[in-house]
Amino acid sequence: MKTDEVPQDPSLTxxxxxxxxxxxxxxxxxxxxxxxxxxxxxxxxxxxxxxLNQQRDDAWERAKAGLTAPLEYHxxxxxxxxxxxxxxxxxxxxxxxxxxxxxxxxxxxxTILNRYAxxxxxxxxxxxxxxAAPDA
Amino acid sequence: xxxxxxxxxxxxxxxxxxxxxTHHGLPMSEPMAFGLSASLTFAYMPIxxxxxxxxxxxxxxxxxxxxxxxxxxxxxxxxTRFSDPAEAERALDAALDAGRxxxxxxxxxxxxxxxxxxxxxxxxxxxxxxxxxxxxxxxxDPLFETTVRCDRASMQRAxxxxxxxxxxGLMYYPTGTPGEVxxxxxxxxxxxxxxxxxxxxxxxxxxxxIRFLGRNIVKLSRDANRDTYLPLYxxxxxxxxxxxxxxxxxxxxxxxxxxxxxSRLLGQPALADAAxxxxxxxxxxxRFALRASKMCRGRAQMDVHELDAILNGIADxxxxxxxxxxxx
Numbered sequence: 001m002k003t004d005e006v007p008q009d010p011s012l013t014x015x016x017x018x019x020x021x022x023x024x025x026x027x028x029x030x031x032x033x034x035x036x037x038x039x040x041x042x043x044x045x046x047x048x049x050x051x052l053n054q055q056r057d058d059a060w061e062r063a064k065a066g067l068t069a070p071l072e073y074h075x076x077x078x079x080x081x082x083x084x085x086x087x088x089x090x091x092x093x094x095x096x097x098x099x100x101x102x103x104x105x106x107x108x109x110x111t112i113l114n115r116y117a118x119x120x121x122x123x124x125x126x127x128x129x130x131x132a133a134p135d136a
Numbered sequence: 137x138x139x140x141x142x143x144x145x146x147x148x149x150x151x152x153x154x155x156x157x158t159h160h161g162l163p164m165s166e167p168m169a170f171g172l173s174a175s176l177t178f179a180y181m182p183i184x185x186x187x188x189x190x191x192x193x194x195x196x197x198x199x200x201x202x203x204x205x206x207x208x209x210x211x212x213x214x215x216t217r218f219s220d221p222a223e224a225e226r227a228l229d230a231a232l233d234a235g236r237x238x239x240x241x242x243x244x245x246x247x248x249x250x251x252x253x254x255x256x257x258x259x260x261x262x263x264x265x266x267x268x269x270x271x272x273x274x275x276x277d278p279l280f281e282t283t284v285r286c287d288r289a290s291m292q293r294a295x296x297x298x299x300x301x302x303x304x305g306l307m308y309y310p311t312g313t314p315g316e317v318x319x320x321x322x323x324x325x326x327x328x329x330x331x332x333x334x335x336x337x338x339x340x341x342x343x344x345x346i347r348f349l350g351r352n353i354v355k356l357s358r359d360a361n362r363d364t365y366l367p368l369y370x371x372x373x374x375x376x377x378x379x380x381x382x383x384x385x386x387x388x389x390x391x392x393x394x395x396x397x398x399s400r401l402l403g404q405p406a407l408a409d410a411a412x413x414x415x416x417x418x419x420x421x422x423r424f425a426l427r428a429s430k431m432c433r434g435r436a437q438m439d440v441h442e443l444d445a446i447l448n449g450i451a452d453x454x455x456x457x458x459x460x461x462x463x464x
Contacts, residue, residue: 001389001419015251018281020144022167022389024415030167030393034144034281040429044375048187049253079245081187084257088298121246121293 003033011037013045052079053135060134069105070130071116077134078120088119140237140266142276142283146386149201150175151278152239152262159237162209162313166278170195171394172322173204174330176387178454179341180349184300189372192349194384196333198241198260198301202308208322212311217304221296224305225288228265231309237266237276241306243297249277249284259301265291323398324464327407330391331458343455349373350447357440367432370443374425374432385425388418407464410457417453420446 003023018034025031056076062068075085086093098104099112113124120127140159143166145151150170157164170176175196184191196204206213218224231238244250244258267274272285286294295305334342356366377384392414399407424446430436431443 001385001415001422013251013253015253017251019279020146021386022146022393028412030389030396030411032144040374040425043429043433044371045253047371048256048375051187079255079257083185083188084299087300088257090298119298 003031006033006035007038007040008036009039009042011039011042013037013042052076055081057134060130063130066102068100069102070128071105072100073130073134074116074120074122074127085119089115091115140264140276143278144281145278146390147195148262148278149198149260150390152264153201153205155264155276155278156237156239156310157205157209157211157313160310160313161315162211162317165393165397167390167394168397169201169205170387170390171330171398172208172326173201174326174333175200175204176330176391177333177342178345178384180345180352181340186376187372189369192373192376194377194387198262202239204326208326209314209317211313213308214311215306215308217306219304221292221305224295224307225292228307229268231307232265232268232273236309237264239264239308240291240295241303242291242294243303244294246290246294246297247277247286248290249275249280249286257297257299259297259299259303261294319398319401323402327395327398327461327464331461334454334458335462343451343458346447346451346454350444350451353447354440354444357438366438366440367434370428370432374429377421377425385418385421388414388421392418404464406460410461413453413457413460417450417457420450420453424450 001021001023003025006021006023014037018036021033021035022030023033056073059068059073059076063070063073075082080088082093082097086096089096091099099108110124113127117124117127141155143151143155143158145154145166147166147170150166150173153173154164154166154169157169173196177193177196179193180190181193182190202213202215205211216227218227228238228240240263241259242261242263244261245255247255247261263278264276265273266276266283271288273288273291275284275286277284295303297303336342336344338344339348353370356362356369359365392411395407395411395414399405399411424443427436427446428443431438
C-alpha cells in the first residue's frame with residue numbers, strides 16, 4: 001500500500017480517532033501514516049454492531065412480554081452471546097439457557113445471581129429489572 | 137509517575153513491547169518487535185467459534201510477541217497473573233508508585249475510552265499503564281494517537297473479564313534490557329522460523345490455510361442457506377481481517393516494514409526484495425476485503441470463484457516470499 005492509498009474515509013466507528021498504518025512512500029520506504037478509517041472496515045463493524053443491537057432489542061421485547069428473564073436482555077446488552085456468556089460465567093450453556101426462563105430465574109439463589117452480576121458488571125437489582133427502552 | 141514516551145502503533149501487543157523496551161533503554165520499532173518474535177501467520181480455525189463464526193487469525197496467538205522478543209533479545213519479563221483481583225490492583229498500584237510502567241492484558245469491552253462501536257469482547261488487548269492520578273490510571277494504549285485515562289473500576293473489570301483468553305490480571309514489565317542485541321544472528325533466525333511456520337504441512341495454517349479458506353467459500357456457495365449465510369460469512373471474514381486488531385493486510389505491511397528495516401541493518405538487499413513482494417501480497421488482501429464486502433453488500437455480483445482466485449493468488453505470492461526467506 002502506498003502512502004497516498006491509505007484510506008481516509010471519515011468513519012463513525014472510529015469516533016474521530018485515527019489509526020496507524022504502515023505504507024510505502026515514493027522512494028519505496030516504509031513509513032507511518034494515520035488513517036481516518038476505511039469504508040470496508042466501517043461497514044463490517046457496523047454490520048456486527050447491528051446484529052448485536054438486534055439481538056438485544058429482541059430479547060428486550062421478549063422480556064417485556066414475560067417470555068424470557070431480564071437476564072437474557074442484559075447478556076445481549078453487554079454484547080455477549082450464549083457461548084461467550086457461558087464461558088464467562090463458567091456455567092454450562094444449557095444451564096444459563098435454563099436460567100433465562102422467568103420461573104427459574106425468579107427462584108435463583110443469590111450465589112448464582114451474584115456471579116451473573118459480576119460478569120455483567122451490574123447490581124443484582126439491576127439484573128432483575130428491565131429498563132424503559134432496550135438501549136437505555 | 138514514570139515519563140513514558142507514548143508512540144502510536146498499528147497493533148497493540150507489538151506496540152506495547154516496542155514501547156516498553158524503548159522505555160527501558162533498548163530503542164525498538166514496532167515492526168522489529170513483530171518480526172523478531174516471528175508473529176506473522178495465517179490460520180483458519182473452524183473449531184474455535186467467535187459469535188458462531190470460525191476464528192481466522194493473521195498473526196500468532198496473543199502473548200507470542202512478548203515471549204518471542206524475550207527469546208531473541210535475551211531479556212526477561214516479570215510476568216504475573218492473579219487469582220485475586222484485589223491483590224492484582226494492589227500489585228499494579230505498588231509498581232506504579234515505584235515509578236514503573238506496566239504492561240497489562242485487558243478486555244476491550246470494558247475500556248471506557250474506546251469508541252462505542254469498537255467495544256467488543258476481546259480479552260487479549262495490551263496496553264501500558266504509566267501512572268495514576270486520583271481515581272484514574274494514566275494509560276498509553278498503543279492503538280490511540282495520544283495517552284488516555286481509565287477509571288479504577290473499569291480497569292479492574294477489563295483485567296478480570298472472563299471467557300476465552302481471559303487476562304487473569306496479567307501484568308508485565310522488563311526486568312532489564314541488554315545493551316546490545318546480536319541482530320545479525322537473531323533476525324535471520326526469526327525469519328527462518330516464520331518461513332517454516334508459514335509453510336507448515338497442515339491444511340488450515342500458513343499458506344495452505346489461505347487456500348483452505350478459498351475452498352471453504354466455494355463450498356459454502358453450494359449450501360442450501362447460502363443466500364443468508366454466505367454474506368454473513370464474508371462479512372465476518374472482512375471483519376476478522378480489517379477490524380479485529382490490525383487485520384490481515386495490516387500485519388503483512390508490518391512484517392514487510394520489518395524486512396525492510398532488517399535489510400538495511402544487515403546489508404542484505406534480498407530482504408528488501410522480499411519486503412516488496414510481501415507488500416504486494418498485503419495489497420491483494422486489501423483487494424480481497426474490498427471485493428468481498430461489495431459482494432455481501434449486494435454492490436457486486438456474488439462470485440465465489442473470483443474470491444477463491446484472489447486467495448489462491450495471495451497464497452502463491454506469500455509462498456514465493458517465504459521460500460526465498462527459508463535460507464536467509
